[in-house]
Each structure stands twice: as C-alpha cells, then as structure tokens.
Amino acid sequence: MGDPFGLIGRWLIDLVTGWGMEPEAALTLLRFLGAAILATVLLLACFFLIVAERKILGRFQDRYGPNRVGPWGVFQTVADFVKLIGKEIVVPDGIDKPVYWLAPLLVVMSVVGIWAVVPFAPGFRGTDLNVGVLYIVSIGAIGTLGIIMAGWSSNNKFALLGAFRAVAQLVSYEIPMVLTLLIPTMLAGSMGVTAIVEAQKDLWFIAAAPLAAAVFLISSVAENGRAPFDLMEGESEIVAGFNIEYGGLAFGMFYVGEFLHAFTVGVLFSTLFLGGWRGPGAETYPLLGLFYFFAKALVVWFVTVWVRASFPRVRIDQLLALNWKFLTPLALVIVALTAVVDKLAAEQGWSQLLALLAANAVLALGMFAVLGAYGRSVRKREDSLRGNAAALPARSAR
Amino acid sequence: MTVLQIVFLVTGLVTLLAGVMVVASPKLVHAALWLIVSLAGVAVLFVLLNANFLAVVQVVVYIGAIAILVIFAVMLTRRVMADSGPTHNPTWWLALLSALVLFGGLLALITQLPAFGATEAALPAADSLTDLGTSLVDVNRYLLPFEVASVLLLAALIGAMAVARPASEDEEGGA
C-alpha cells in the first residue's frame, strides 16, 4: 500500500532479469517501456479532454456541446478520430517531403517530452533532472521548430506567413515564461521540478508569488497558441495558418498536440505554483498524491478553457506589444524584486512570506498605476485626434 | 560494450553524419535542419559528460534560437523558394584537402597529450550546478567574464537591431 509504483517497477525488473538479461540493459528497456506507456496514456487521455473542452465551451455559450455519440457525447472525439483516419491525406505538389512529414512529429514530441520531468506522486516520476525547469523550456523550443518546418515545407505562401507569425509569437512569449520560471527556482533553491514540489511542503508558491504565477499563466497560454492568442491558426483569418496543407491524420497530430499542450500548461502551473501532488495525506498514500495532482491540473485547465470562451482574439501587433511592452518588463522587475526581497528577508517562514507578498502587492499597485496612466494618455490622444471636446462628459460616464 | 559506449558511438556517428550533410547538402534549408540534428547530438554528448545544465542550455540557445534564426535567414535571403546557382565553390576539393590536413595535424597534436587515454575522474560530491552559479557571481572567480559577456550580448542585441532595421525614409517625420 505504501508505494504501488515502486512495487510494480521492482516486479518488472525481477521478471526481465529472470529471463536472463543483465540488470543495466533491463533498466534501459524498462525506461523505454515506461516512456512508451506514458506517451500512449497521454494521447489516449486527449480523447476525453477534447470532448470535455467542447462541452464546457458549449455550456459557456449557452448550448449543449456534442451530445450525440455515446452518453452525454463522451465518445465524440473517438468518432472524430475515426473520421480523421479515414480521410485521405492530400499531399500537395512541390512539398519538401522529409520536412513535411517530420513537422507534426516534432510538434507532438515537444509536448509529450515535457511529461518526462513532471512528478505525478511522491516517488513516481519519469526522471529527476536537476535542471528540469530549463528542460521544459528547451522542449518547448523544439515545438517552435516543428511549426517552421510545417509552414516552410508546404510550398504555400500563406502557410509560410502563418508560420512566421506563429514563430514570432512563440519566441516572444518564451521570455516572460523563462523569467517567471526563475521565481519557483529561487524560492525552492533548485531547478529540479521534484525539488520544487518538495519545497512547497508548508506553502504553495502561488501564495508567495501571485504576480509571477499570473505572468507565467498568461505566457504559457500564449506559448500554447490558445485563445485569446490563437492567431497561430486563426480559423477565420489566415485559414489555419501553418497547417493549411495538412489533412487527415497529419492535421490530427497538430490538433492533439495543441490540446495536450493545454493540459500540460495546467500540469506545469499546478506543479510549479500549486504544489503538484501535495495535499493532506499525500505522503503516506501515493495514489492520493496522484489524485491531487490531476485535480489541480484539471482546475487550471478549466481556467484556460474559461479564458478561451471569454476573450476575443488579439491582433498580431497587440500580441507583440503586450509581450514586449508589458509582460517582459514586468517579469524582469518581478525577478529583480523577488531576488532582493529573498536576500533581505533571508530566514524562511512567515516573515519572508509577508515580505514577498508585500513586494508583490507594491508591484501590482505600481503596475496598475502605470497602466492607468498609459490608458489615460492614450484616451486623451485619441480624443484630441478626434477633436471632439464634447466627448468629455461621455467619457466620465463610461 | 557497455550501454554508455553504444550510446556514445551512435550519437557520435549521428552528429558527424549530420555535420557532413550540413556542409554538403545542396538545399540550404536541408542543411539548416541537419545542423539542428548535429546540435542535438552535441547536447546528448553533453549529457553523457554529466554536464546537464550545458546540455539544456545548448538546446535552448542553439536549437531554440540560433538554428531558428539561421532558418529564417535562409528563407528571407532568396529570390524564389528554391536555391539558385552552384552551392559550393569550384575549388571545393582544395577545401577538403585542407580540412583533412588540419585533421591530421590535430590528431598528431592530441595523441601527444599525456592525458590522451584518460578515463573519467570521479565527480565531486557536490552538485556542479550550484558551484557554477556561485562561481559566476563571485568577485574572486568568474564575475568579470560573466559581466563582460552580458555587455557583449547587449551590444549584439542593439547592433543586430540597428543593422537589420529597414532604411526609414521619414527620419524627421515619425517619432
């Protein structure tokens, strides 16, 4: 009862070495097997995630969502998948074949690879890298590469333009994401994801760094390419962007990669800021830790779906202005402030937490003051451009 | 043959083959993609050498930034979607000869090292990552190169933006 996952692992190793393999090769084989099982379970979980998202979006929009296939429409994605497999993959002429076929693989690989360092339960994780946080960033960079490859190899100018815009968005939003990833690293004293979860024993990091958590969530949603930042495949604008020329299962891989990434954003946020598998009784019963882990991830994922249903899409210039003029300076100031406060209030415990919260509150107030002043100056300029002095009473009634 | 030796041989072979494809491939975008394979191979070799931090920095900086920049540059500097003209100099055989001579010279040099056949020394007990971090901000150790490198990056950032900016005609009109 204490450690079911360790038990299964040891039983498997004993089984394989009983068949005559050396322990080192057996361990390697089991690692490959574990990775394959994890990837398969994730991609199968997408079946239910996608239909759950569609139903939630439907409820937000005051309709039912898919409810024909199976009880409450649960098997809708299975039906979609069967349709996608049956479709002919129309391969356009003049494409660059190896690059064309490799691109969806890289995009899915970049998402599944993140799960290698995430701790599901105490003692149950893929691997314990001491640079886990940076590994997550690096794997995300490979997804960017897959998108360029997809856009370029399609022999289609719109796909190329869509890929350029997508890469501009992804590369830009990596910066606030990496900067705010430094905050849990600083608070835990280590870059390893397992160590960060261990360090949240008494307090979840979202209580010590709410502003950093918010910036991380925004930039992760932008990295994923979900609304309101979904002009990577703005269905109404550039006709699906970089994956125009992909049909059937090749498109299905991009689709699955995007939805799995949305759930992965929830997993990462809950691991880094909400304590991962931590909860009452999780140390003694690892299965309870697994339950907490998925519950927290699903809550954050629900918040991203909520955001998707609530905000309209932003334009590319608004997107880049948001990143370079707002999120990046804010993230830089957060990092500097947290480092200073962390050193000044050096002893752990409530005084450090209060100092960090005070610093965050001061920063948030300063941010709103700056944003308010900027908004007022923009509005004044627009009013003076319109030359409409009679707009003043109407403005105060807004 | 231990597992690690097999991994090293496979990775080394992949890296070298990808490197050959980088310098020999007629299509430049393919050469850029082979460069990415080669860089990933070097990252795996860093992991074999217990330098995990350098391996992930290699992936983030080289593959995630420099390689994407190279691919963009290749795509933006062509008149049509395909390459035009010969991709290698007519005297490429001379380049091959000089590369081979250079390799022979390097081989002669490194075989004379006393540490040539050395096996791995024991890793220190403490994690090298913390040591790396503290050494970069310690005044008595590597603070100066760290600061100089950051100034260099700032200069490169400003310089690249200034150089790649399109020539603006209305210097006096706009803000």
Place this chain on the structure above:
Amino acid sequence: MIPLSWYLILSALLFCIGVFGVLARRNAVGILMGIELMLNAVNLNLVAFWRYLTPGMIGGQVFTLIVFAVAASEAAVGLALIISIYRRRSTVVADEINLMKW
C-alpha cells in the same frame, strides 16, 4: 568506460567538417553554419576536458557558457548583416559581395 581520446577525436572531426563548410560553401549563411559546427566542436572539447581531468574546477563549464554567449551574439549580428546585405545587393553569395575588393 569511454576514454577521453574518443571525445577528442570526435570533436577534431567535427571541427574539420566545419572548416570544410566554411571554405567550400558559397552562400554566406552556409558559411555561418560551418562556423557554428566549429564552435560546437570547441564546446565539446572544453566540456570533455573538464569532465575527465578537472571535474572539481568549474572553470571548464564557465568557459563553455561564455562560448555559448559569444556564439549567440555572433550568429545574431552575422545574420542581421547578411539580411541587410541581401536587401541592398539582392545576393548572399560570398563571391559577389566584393565592393570593397581592390
């Protein structure tokens, strides 16, 4: 166990492949790719020496980090220059960028 000689020979080979790329390619971006290969070979050499001879001294990894920073800045400025040249002369073939030849 993997002797140090394997890493040294590998990095020497990679370096020479990069040298061939720099000398034989006509396209300026292709030359830059050869330079990146050479820098990677140097990094590999540095880290191998750090691991095998002095794993207690962190200077090997620091040197490699500085080489990363230098390579990144050189690639950025180099590619910006190449794109700027392409805008003016519509070519990136190294032989044709010869305005300053005597």
